[in-house]
Amino acid sequence: xxxxxxxxxxxxxxxxxxxxxxxxxxxxxxxxxxxxxxxxxxxxxxxxxxxxxxxxxxxxxxxxxxxxxxxxxxxxxxxxxxxxxxxxxxxxxxxxxxxxxxxxxxxxxxxxxxxxxxxxxxxxxxxxxxxxxxxxxxxxxxxxxxxxxxxxxxxxxxxxxxxxxxxxxxxxxx
Numbered sequence: 001x002x003x004x005x006x007x008x009x010x011x012x013x014x015x016x017x018x019x020x021x022x023x024x025x026x027x028x029x030x031x032x033x034x035x036x037x038x039x040x041x042x043x044x045x046x047x048x049x050x051x052x053x054x055x056x057x058x059x060x061x062x063x064x065x066x067x068x069x070x071x072x073x074x075x076x077x078x079x080x081x082x083x084x085x086x087x088x089x090x091x092x093x094x095x096x097x098x099x100x101x102x103x104x105x106x107x108x109x110x111x112x113x114x115x116x117x118x119x120x121x122x123x124x125x126x127x128x129x130x131x132x133x134x135x136x137x138x139x140x141x142x143x144x145x146x147x148x149x150x151x152x153x154x155x156x157x158x159x160x161x162x163x164x165x166x167x168x169x170x171x172x173x174x
Contacts, residue, residue: 002109002139003108003109003110003122003124003126003137003139004108004109004126004134004137005134005137006134006135006136006137007133007134008133008134009131009132009133009134010029010107010108010126010128010132010133010134011029011107011108011132012028012029012030012132013028013029013103013104013107014026014027014028014029014031015027015075015097015098015099015103015104016080016097016098017032017073017095017096017097017098018080018083018084018087018095018096018097018098019095020087020092020093020094020095022084022087022088024080027095029128029132030132032071032073033128033129033130033132034130036068036069036070036071036130037069037070037071037127037128037129037130037135037164038070038071038072038073038127038128039070039071039072039073039125039126039127039128039156039160040073040074040075040108040125040126040127040128041072041073041074041075041124041125042074042075042076042105042108042110042121042122042123042124042125043074043075043076043121043123044076044077044120044121044123045076045077045078045082045120046076046078046082046083046085046086046096047082047085047086047089069160069164069166070127070160070164072094073094073095073096073097074094074095074096074097075096075097075099075104075105075121076096076097076098076099076121077099077100077101077102077105077119077120077121078096078098078100079098079100080098083096083098099121102119102120102121105121105122108124108126110122110124110139122139122140123139123140124137124138124139124140125137125138125156127159127160127163127164129164135163135164136156136159136160136162136163138152138155138156138159
């Protein structure tokens with residue numbers, strides 16, 4: 001398992017997407033990248049402590065919510081109802097894919113078996129442009145369980161900024 005490489009064309013997978021307002025629709029990656037690049041962030045499951053920390057950090061990292069340069073989208077094997085509760089509980093402003101069969105995670109080569117048993121998405125982030133080209137990636141590499149790493153948002157921010165050749169916002173979320 002290596003994850004898609006930078007420069008690779010991402011597969012145009014469609015999955016159920018839960019919007020921050022609770023709306024649910026089948027959306028493909030090509031739909032999402034049509035108006036701006038997508039930072040697709042895979043995580044284990046809603047309400048697990050590490051995932052709550054990750055999504056609250058992304059919410060609080062204002063550049064991703066206030067800027068128009070990139071759309072953040074999450075993906076985990078949690079279902080629609082759980083995603084709705086997770087979004088509501090933490091006031092998330094990002095849509096979340098309900099990748100219950102891990103089809104999207106498999107397409108990005110980030111399916112992982114924790115301790116060789118339970119299938120999950122390896123914690124990872126992929127920046128995908130309007131041509132479905134992977135422009136940046138970050139992969140969790142925890143020595144025992146790569147679903148436990150939380151993306152270093154400063155590193156991800158810098159990678160996205162560099163990949164898209166963006167000017168840094170004036171506040172950087174602080």
